Amino acid sequence: MAQQMRVFAFDFNGPAHLSAGTWCHPTDRGHEYTSLKYWIEYAKLLERANFDGIFFADNDGYHENYRGSVADSLKDAAQIPTNDPAYLIPAMAAVTQNLSFGVTSSTAYDVPYKLARKFSTLDHLTDGRIGWNVVTSYSTAAARNLANQEQVAAHADRYNRAEEFIDVATQLWEGSWEDDAVIVDKDNGVYVDPSKVHDINYEGTHFTVPGIHQCEPSAQRTPVIFQAGGSPRGVELAAKTAEAVFMNAIDKPTLKKQVDALREKAIEFGRDPEHIATLQMITVISAATDEEAQAKYQEYLDLVSYDGAMARYSGWTGLDMSTFDPDKPLKDVEAKGTATMLTFFQKVDADKEWTPRDIAEYTGIGGTSPVIVGGPQTVADEVISWMEETGVSGFNIANAVKFQDIKDFTEFVVPELQKRGAMRTSFTGSTLREHLFGEGVARLPEDHPGAAYRKQSTEAR
Amino acid sequence: MAQQMRVFAFDFNGPAHLSAGTWCHPTDRGHEYTSLKYWIEYAKLLERANFDGIFFADNDGYHENYRGSVADSLKDAAQIPTNDPAYLIPAMAAVTQNLSFGVTSSTAYDVPYKLARKFSTLDHLTDGRIGWNVVTSYSTAAARNLANQEQVAAHADRYNRAEEFIDVATQLWEGSWEDDAVIVDKDNGVYVDPSKVHDINYEGTHFTVPGIHQCEPSAQRTPVIFQAGGSPRGVELAAKTAEAVFMNAIDKPTLKKQVDALREKAIEFGRDPEHIATLQMITVISAATDEEAQAKYQEYLDLVSYDGAMARYSGWTGLDMSTFDPDKPLKDVEAKGTATMLTFFQKVDADKEWTPRDIAEYTGIGGTSPVIVGGPQTVADEVISWMEETGVSGFNIANAVKFQDIKDFTEFVVPELQKRGAMRTSFTGSTLREHLFGEGVARLPEDHPGAAYRKQSTEAR
Numbered sequence: 001m002a003q004q005m006r007v008f009a010f011d012f013n014g015p016a017h018l019s020a021g022t023w024c025h026p027t028d029r030g031h032e033y034t035s036l037k038y039w040i041e042y043a044k045l046l047e048r049a050n051f052d053g054i055f056f057a058d059n060d061g062y063h064e065n066y067r068g069s070v071a072d073s074l075k076d077a078a079q080i081p082t083n084d085p086a087y088l089i090p091a092m093a094a095v096t097q098n099l100s101f102g103v104t105s106s107t108a109y110d111v112p113y114k115l116a117r118k119f120s121t122l123d124h125l126t127d128g129r130i131g132w133n134v135v136t137s138y139s140t141a142a143a144r145n146l147a148n149q150e151q152v153a154a155h156a157d158r159y160n161r162a163e164e165f166i167d168v169a170t171q172l173w174e175g176s177w178e179d180d181a182v183i184v185d186k187d188n189g190v191y192v193d194p195s196k197v198h199d200i201n202y203e204g205t206h207f208t209v210p211g212i213h214q215c216e217p218s219a220q221r222t223p224v225i226f227q228a229g230g231s232p233r234g235v236e237l238a239a240k241t242a243e244a245v246f247m248n249a250i251d252k253p254t255l256k257k258q259v260d261a262l263r264e265k266a267i268e269f270g271r272d273p274e275h276i277a278t279l280q281m282i283t284v285i286s287a288a289t290d291e292e293a294q295a296k297y298q299e300y301l302d303l304v305s306y307d308g309a310m311a312r313y314s315g316w317t318g319l320d321m322s323t324f325d326p327d328k329p330l331k332d333v334e335a336k337g338t339a340t341m342l343t344f345f346q347k348v349d350a351d352k353e354w355t356p357r358d359i360a361e362y363t364g365i366g367g368t369s370p371v372i373v374g375g376p377q378t379v380a381d382e383v384i385s386w387m388e389e390t391g392v393s394g395f396n397i398a399n400a401v402k403f404q405d406i407k408d409f410t411e412f413v414v415p416e417l418q419k420r421g422a423m424r425t426s427f428t429g430s431t432l433r434e435h436l437f438g439e440g441v442a443r444l445p446e447d448h449p450g451a452a453y454r455k456q457s458t459e460a461r
Numbered sequence: 462m463a464q465q466m467r468v469f470a471f472d473f474n475g476p477a478h479l480s481a482g483t484w485c486h487p488t489d490r491g492h493e494y495t496s497l498k499y500w501i502e503y504a505k506l507l508e509r510a511n512f513d514g515i516f517f518a519d520n521d522g523y524h525e526n527y528r529g530s531v532a533d534s535l536k537d538a539a540q541i542p543t544n545d546p547a548y549l550i551p552a553m554a555a556v557t558q559n560l561s562f563g564v565t566s567s568t569a570y571d572v573p574y575k576l577a578r579k580f581s582t583l584d585h586l587t588d589g590r591i592g593w594n595v596v597t598s599y600s601t602a603a604a605r606n607l608a609n610q611e612q613v614a615a616h617a618d619r620y621n622r623a624e625e626f627i628d629v630a631t632q633l634w635e636g637s638w639e640d641d642a643v644i645v646d647k648d649n650g651v652y653v654d655p656s657k658v659h660d661i662n663y664e665g666t667h668f669t670v671p672g673i674h675q676c677e678p679s680a681q682r683t684p685v686i687f688q689a690g691g692s693p694r695g696v697e698l699a700a701k702t703a704e705a706v707f708m709n710a711i712d713k714p715t716l717k718k719q720v721d722a723l724r725e726k727a728i729e730f731g732r733d734p735e736h737i738a739t740l741q742m743i744t745v746i747s748a749a750t751d752e753e754a755q756a757k758y759q760e761y762l763d764l765v766s767y768d769g770a771m772a773r774y775s776g777w778t779g780l781d782m783s784t785f786d787p788d789k790p791l792k793d794v795e796a797k798g799t800a801t802m803l804t805f806f807q808k809v810d811a812d813k814e815w816t817p818r819d820i821a822e823y824t825g826i827g828g829t830s831p832v833i834v835g836g837p838q839t840v841a842d843e844v845i846s847w848m849e850e851t852g853v854s855g856f857n858i859a860n861a862v863k864f865q866d867i868k869d870f871t872e873f874v875v876p877e878l879q880k881r882g883a884m885r886t887s888f889t890g891s892t893l894r895e896h897l898f899g900e901g902v903a904r905l906p907e908d909h910p911g912a913a914y915r916k917q918s919t920e921a922r
Contacts, residue, residue, distance in 0.1 A: 013582075015645075015652055024647040031645050034585035034679070036555045060575070062675065070673060071655035081643070081653065081677040083582035091551040091586070094497045109572065113606040114521070121474075121544035124495040125552070141672055145574045148669040182542070184476075184492050186485040189766055191476055191492075192542070194532035208609040211602055212531060214523065216542040218495070305650055 005387055005422055006277060006394025006436060008055045008102065009046055009406050014082035017057065018367030019283070019400040020312060020360070021305030023077060030402035034083065036091050042403060043092035046099050049410035050424050052435045053100035053129070054092070055226075055396055056085035060106055060146060061139025063315025066307070067322045070141070073315070076308025086118065093126040100129035100432035102226050102244075107161055108137035108153070109146040112168035113209055119223045120173065120215035128219025128431030128442055131244065133226040136162045139315075159233045164204045166225065166241050167449070171200045173222040174444065175453030176213035192216070200453075221454075222444050224432045230258070239265035241449060244277040244436060246396055248369055250347045255280055256390040263391075271447045277393040277436045280386060283366025284397055285405060286412040289375040297365075297373045300400050304364030306357065313363050317341075321356055329353035344368075365400045376416035383413075384422050393436075466848055466883055467738060467855025467897060469563065470507055470515045470867050475543035478518065479828030480744070480861040481773060481821070482766030484538055491863035495544065497552050503864060504553035507560050510871035511885050513896045514561035514590070515553070516687075516857055517546035521567055521607060522600025524776025527768070528783045531602070534776070537769025547579065554587040561590035561893035563687050563705075568622055569598035569614070570607040573629035574670055580684045581634065581676035589680025589892030589903055592705065594687040595698075597623045600776075620694045625665045627686065627702050628910070632661045634683040635905065636914030637674035653677070661914075682915075683905050685893045691719070700726035702910060705738040705897060707857055709830055711808045716741055717851040724852075732908045738854040738897045741847060744827025745858055746866060747873040750836040758826075758834045761861050765825030767818065774824050778802075782817055790814035805829075826861045837877035844874075845883050854897075 015030040016023040023030045032038035046054055062080040064070040073080050089101045101122070105115060115132075122130040136158035143149040152158065181196035202209040227238040228246035238245045239262055249255035263273035285300065287293040310321040319337045330342045331353065345354045345362065352358060365371050372382045386392060399405035417423035429439040437445075444450045476491040477484040484491045493499035507515055523541040525531040534541050550562045562583070566576060576593075583591040597619035604610040613619065642657035663670040688699040689707035699706045700723055710716035724734035746761065748754035771782040780798045791803045792814065806815045806823065813819060826832050833843045847853060860866035878884035890900035898906075905911045 021650055023652065024650050026647070034677075036551060036586050040555060060675075062673070069655075070658075074653040074655040074658055075651050077652035080673075080675060081638075082675050083585055084578050087548065087551050087579075087582050087586060089551075090497060090548050091555040094501060094552040094555065109575065111570065111607055114570065117545050118548075121548050124544055125497050125548060145670050145672045146572055177542075186487070189482055189485055189764075189769075190536050191484065191538035192535040194530075194535040197531075197535055209606050211606045212523070212541075214521075214541060214543050216495075303650075308650075 003387055003422070004424055005383065005417070006052050006279060007423060008053045008279060008394070008396045009051055010055050010057065010281060010396040010398040012057045012079065012082065013085035013088060014079060015077040016402070017079065018312065018369070018398055019300075020076055020078065020308030020364040021303045022300050022365070022400040023402065024303050025300065025401045025404075027404040028401045029404065030077070038403075039088045039092050040095050043096050043099055045407060045410060047096040049414045050418070050426070051099065052394070053102060053131070053432060055102035055131075055133070056088070056104060058082070058085050058104035059139060059142075060109065060137055061142030063311050064141055065314035065318060065320050066311040068320060072307040072311040076305050076311060078308050078311045078315070086122065089122055089130070090125050093129060098129070098427040098430060098435070100131065100435055101126060102131035102133055102224070104133040104135055106135050106137040107165040108158060109142065112165050112172065112207055115165075116169045116172040117214050119169075120213070120218050123218035123220050123223055124215070128433070130220070131224035131226050131432050133228065133246075134162055134166060134242075135228070155231065156233065159229075159237055161206050163237055163241070164206045168200075168202050168204065168207050168209055170222055170450035171202055171453045172209070172213040174450050176200055177217050179217060182216045220431050220433055220442050222450055224436065235262060235265055238262060238276070239271070240269050242276060243433070243448070244279060246279050246281060247392065248281045250344065250368060250370065252386060252389045254347060255386070255392060259391045272445070275437065275445050275447060278391075279394050279396045280390070280392045281369040281396045281398055282383070282386070283369050283371045283400055283405070284379055284409050284413065285371065285373045285400060286379050286408045287375060288412060290378050293374045293378075297371075300365055301361065304361055306360045309360035309364040310356070312367065313359060316367075324356045326357045326360075327355050329355050366398045369398055376412050379413045380416040380420060380422070383417070384420065387422070464848055464883065465885055466844065466878070467513050467740060468884060469513055469740060469855070469857045471518065471742060471857040471859040472515060473518045473540065473543065474546035474549060475540060476538040477863070478540065479773065479830070479859055480761075481537055481539065481769030481825040482764045483761050483826070483861040484863065485764050486761065486862045486865075488865040489862045490865065491538070499864075500549045500553050501556050504557050504560055506868060506871060508557040510875045511879070511887070512560060513855070514563060514592070514893060516563035516594070517549070517565060519543070519546050519565035520600060520603075521570065521598055522603030524772050525602055526779060526781050527772040527775035529781060533768040533772040537766050537772060539769050539772045539776070547583065550583055550591070551586050554590060559590070559888040559891060559896070561592065561896055562587060563592035563594055563685070565594040565596055567596050567598040568626040569619060570603065573626050573633065573668055576626075577630045577633040578675050580630075581674070581679050584679035584681050584684055585676070589894070591681070592685035592687050592893050594689065594707075595623055595627060595703075596689070616692065617694065620690075620698055622667050624698055624702070625667050629661075629663050629665065629668050629670055631683055631911035632663055632914045633670070633674040635911050637661055638678050640678060643677045681892050681894055681903055683911050685897065696723060696726055699723060699737070700732070701730050703737060704894070704909070705740060707740050707742060708853065709742045711805065711829060711831065713847060713850045715808060716847070716853060720852045733906070736898065736906050736908060739852075740855050740857045741851070741853045742830040742857045742859055743844070743847070744830050744832045744861055744866070745840055745870050745874065746832065746834045746861060747840050747869045748836060749873060751839050754835045754839075758832075761826055762822065765822055767821045770821035770825040771817070773828065774820060777828075785817045787818045787821075788816050790816050827859045830859055837873045840874045841877040841881060841883065844878070845881065848883070
C-alpha cells in the first residue's frame with residue numbers, strides 16, 4: 001500500500017502562470033480568471049476529486065527584466081495582469097466543505113496587525129481551511145510601486161523582517177484571545193469576557209504592536225504556515241516556523257536532499273520533522289493513454305513562446321536573458337549566472353548543451369518544475385516513485401493549460417492513485433491542518449514556537 | 462409620484478455595530494457574522510428586496526476611550542471583535558446579480574498601489590458592483606498597532622494624504638491600461654498589447670508610483686468613491702472627488718444644509734452636483750402596524766447597555782464619558798465638549814436637559830442616526846418626507862437588531878415604498894455606478910478629476 005499523498009492545485013489569479021504561450025491552446029480557460037463562476041466551477045472540481053486544496057501563488061510586482069521592460073510579460077500574460085487571489089477564497093469556500101486554500105501574502109510591504117486580521121477573517125469564513133504562504137518579495141517593480149525604493153531590501157533583511165513578522169502575527173493569533181473569551185451571554189449582556197483578551201505588548205526591531213487582536217479565535221487560530229525559500233536562510237526560517245514547505249527540485253535526488261536537510265534543520269530547532277509537510281511542484285499532462293498524453297504534450301510544446309518563457313525566467317533569476325544568443329550553448333557564454341544555470345539544467349539532461357532556447361522550451365511548460373506526461377499508469381507510477389524515493393509528503397500540481405490539465409488529472413490520474421491507496425477517497429478532519437497532519441490537529445502543535453504564546457495567554461490570568 | 466430613493470443596508474463585519482446591548486435580543490443574529498452562510502442569506506434577502514447594495518463600515522482599531530480601556534467595548538461587542546468586511550463580498554456577489562457593495566478602506570496605513578489592486582479585483586469579481594468608502598482613520602489604537610504611533614496624524618495631514626491617495630489610485634484605475642489593451646489573440650500569441658499599457662509616473666508628496674497597474678480594466682475601472690467626512694476639509698474632499706456621500710444629520714433641517722453645502726461646493730470645483738449621490742443614515746424599526754413597531758422599539762430600548770453606548774460614544778467623540786455623572790444635565794457640567802454635545806442633541810429635543818444617560822438611551826439605538834419607528838405607512842411617509850424636505854438621494858439603513866430589522870424593512874416597508882414609486886422594483890444597469898446615476902453610466906463621468914487620466918492615456922499613444 002502506497003503512502004497517501006497530499007495534493008494541491010497550484011494556480012495564479014491571472015490568465016497565465018508559469019507556462020509560456022500555452023494560454024493560446026484552444027482548451028485553455030485562463031482568460032476566465034476575472035469571473036467568479038470560473039473559480040467556483042474549479043473549486044467544485046477539486047473537491048469532488050478529493051484534492052486537499054488549491055494553492056495561489058502571487059506577485060506584488062511584475063517581470064520587467066527581459067529587455068528591461070514589462071512588454072514581453074504583458075504580451076504573454078506572464079503573471080501580469082494579475083488580481084489579488086485572496087478574494088477568490090470566500091466564493092470558493094462557500095461551495096465546498098473540505099477543500100482548503102493556501103494563499104501567498106508578502107511580509108515586505110504589509111504590517112502584521114493587518115495581515116493577522118486578513119487571515120483570521122479567512123480562517124473564520126472557511127471554517128479553518130486557510131494557509132498563509134509567507135514570501136518576502138523579490139520584485140523590484142513591487143519595491144518601486146509600493147515603497148518608492150529602487151531595489152528590494154537585502155536578502156538577510158527581508159528574512160529577518162519576515163521572521164519577526166511571523167512572530168508578531170502568531171502572537172496575535174495565539175496569545176491575545178483565550179479560547180473561552182467569547183461567551184455571547186445574552187442574559188447578562190456579556191459578549192466577550194474582557195479578562196480573557198490580552199494586549200500582546202510586542203516590541204521588536206521592525207514592529208511594535210501593543211494592543212489586542214481585532215478578531216476572535218477561529219478554527220485554526222494561526223493559518224497553516226507555508227514557505228518556499230530555498231536559500232540557507234530560507235530553509236532555516238522554514239525549519240523554525242513553517243508547517244508546509246514547497247519544494248521545486250528539478251529531480252528526485254535533489255528533492256531528497258532538500259527534504260532531508262529541512263527535516264534535520266527542524267530537529268535542530270526542537271521540532272518534530274513530521275510536523276512539516278513537504279510539497280513538490282510538478283506539472284502533469286495526462287490523458288487516457290500514454291500516446292494521447294504525449295500528443296497533447298507535443299501540442300503544448302508547439303505553443304511555447306520563447307519571449308514569454310524568457311520574460312518569466314529573466315524575472316525569476318534577475319538576469320536579462322535577451323542579452324544572450326538564443327542558440328549559443330551556455331558553456332560557451334561568459335557572463336554572470338551562466339555557470340549556475342548550466343549546473344541547474346544539466347540535472348535534467350547532462351548531455352545536452354543547454355542553449356537559452358533549450359531553457360525556454362524546458363521552462364515554457366510548468367516553469368522549472370518537473371513535467372510528468374502520460375496515461376493513468378505512467379503518471380501514477382511516476383508520482384508514487386517521487387514519494388518513495390524522496391520522502392516528500394505530496395505535490396503542488398501546476399498546469400500548462402489552465403483548468404484542462406487539472407481536470408485531466410482528476411479524471412485520469414486521481415482514480416488510479418486512489419485505487420493504489422496513494423490518494424485519499426474522503427476527508428476525516430475538516431481543517432487544512434487536519435488534512436495535512438490528521439484529524440483533531442486543527443491548532444498549532446506544541447513544538448511550534450507560536451504555541452508558547454498560547455500557554456502564556458492561559459497562564460497570565 | 463415620489464422620487465425613487467437609493468437604499469443601502471448599513472452593516473459591519475462583527476457581532477454588533479452602532480446599537481448597544483440590542484445584540485441580546487432573542488432574534489438578533491449578529492453572532493453569525495463569522496459564517497458565510499449568514500452573509501449569503503443576507504445578500505439574497507437584499508437582492509430580492511431591490512436594495513441597491515450593502516455598505517460595510519469598518520474600523521482598523523477599537524474603542525478604548527471609555528474608562529481608558531477596551532473592556533466595555535469587548536463586553537458589548539462595540540465594534541470589536543471585527544473581521545475584515547472586504548472578504549464577505551465575493552461570496553455575496555456570487556449569489557446575486559445586481560446587489561452592490563460598498564466597503565470602507567482607510568488611506569492611513571495602506572498604499573495606493575495595493576488598494577488599487579484590491580478594488581480592481583473586487584470590481585472584476587462583482588462585475589462592477591463595488592464602491593470604496595474612503596476614510597482617514599481616527600483610531601489611536603490603529604495608530605499604535607499598525608504604525609507604532611501614539612496618536613493619529615493631524616486632521617489636515619490625514620486629509621492631504623487621502624486626497625493624494627485617491628489621486629494615485631484613480632490614475633492607476635483610469636490611466637494605466639487603455640480599454641482595448643487586452644486582446645487575447647490566441648492566433649498571434651498576444652494577450653495584452655503592451656503599447657496600450659502605460660506607466661503612470663506618479664510623483665507626489667506622500668506617494669511615488671512609477672509603474673503600471675497590475676490589473677486589467679474592470680467594468681467600472683474606478684470603484685464608486687464614497688466618503689462621509691463632515692468637517693470643512695472633509696466636505697471639500699468629497700465635493701472634489703466623491704460620487705456618493707454618507708450623511709448622518711440628526712434632523713431634516715441639518716441634512717438639508719449639508720446636502721446644499723455639498724452641492725454648492727461641488728459646483729465650485731466644476732462638478733455637476735447631480736453626479737454626487739447623498740445617503741442619510743437612518744435606523745428603521747418596522748412592523749405590520751405602528752403599535753407593533755412601537756412595542757418592538759420598547760423591547761430594544763429596554764436592552765440598551767449604558768456602558769456599551771458610552772464605550773462607542775466615547776470612541777466616536779474622543780471623550781471619556783465615564784468621567785461624567787450619568788444623571789447630571791450637561792448644561793451643569795463644565796468640561797471640554799459638553800457644550801458641543803448639548804447643542805447637537807438639543808436638535809432632537811430642545812426641551813430635554815440631556816444627561817449622559819439620555820445620550821446613551823438615544824445613541825443606544827442606531828448611534829446618532831435618526832430612528833424611524835412604525836408600520837408601513839408611517840415609515841414610508843417619514844422617509845419620503847426626508848427625501849422631499851432635504852433633497853437627499855436615499856438612505857443607508859442601519860439596524861438595532863441584526864438581520865431582523867432589515868428583514869422587517871424588506872417585508873413591511875419596501876412594498877409600500879414601491880407602491881408609491883419611491884423605490885425601484887427592478888434594475889436596469891448592472892453596475893453600482895449605474896444604480897446611482899442611471900443605465901450606461903458605468904464609468905467615472907467627465908467632470909470627475911479622475912476622468913482626466915483616462916483622456917491622457919488615450920492621447921499619449
